[in-house]
Every structure is written in C-alpha cells, then in structure tokens.
Amino acid sequence: MNILRSYSSWRRYRETCSELNRLSHRELSDLGIARNEIPAIARKAVR
Numbered sequence: 001m002n003i004l005r006s007y008s009s010w011r012r013y014r015e016t017c018s019e020l021n022r023l024s025h026r027e028l029s030d031l032g033i034a035r036n037e038i039p040a041i042a043r044k045a046v047r
Contacts, residue, residue: 009046016042 020028020038028034033041 012046013042016045 017038020033020041021035023031025035
C-alpha cells in the first residue's frame with residue numbers, strides 16, 4: 001500500500017510541476033510565483 005501511495009504522490013507532484021511550467025512568466029508573476037519556486041510548491045501540493 002505504501003508503494004501505491006508513494007507512486008500516487010509522485011504523479012501528483014509531476015502533474016503539478018508540468019501544469020505550472022506550462023504557464024508563461026507573466027502568468028506565474030500574476031500568481032506571485034517564480035519559476036524556481038515550482039518544485040517547492042508542487043511538494044506542498046501533494047502533502
């Protein structure tokens with residue numbers, strides 16, 4: 001069960017990173033996000 005949970009969390013992390021990386025610099029700026037913050041934000045999203 002732990003493996004399934006880990007895999008699910010990893011997929012959500014990757015999906016969140018991908019979605020945020022598709023945004024333009026302007027869109028990220030409007031949200032108050034810098035590109036280098038995306039991995040940390042994605043980690044928080046899967047917790």
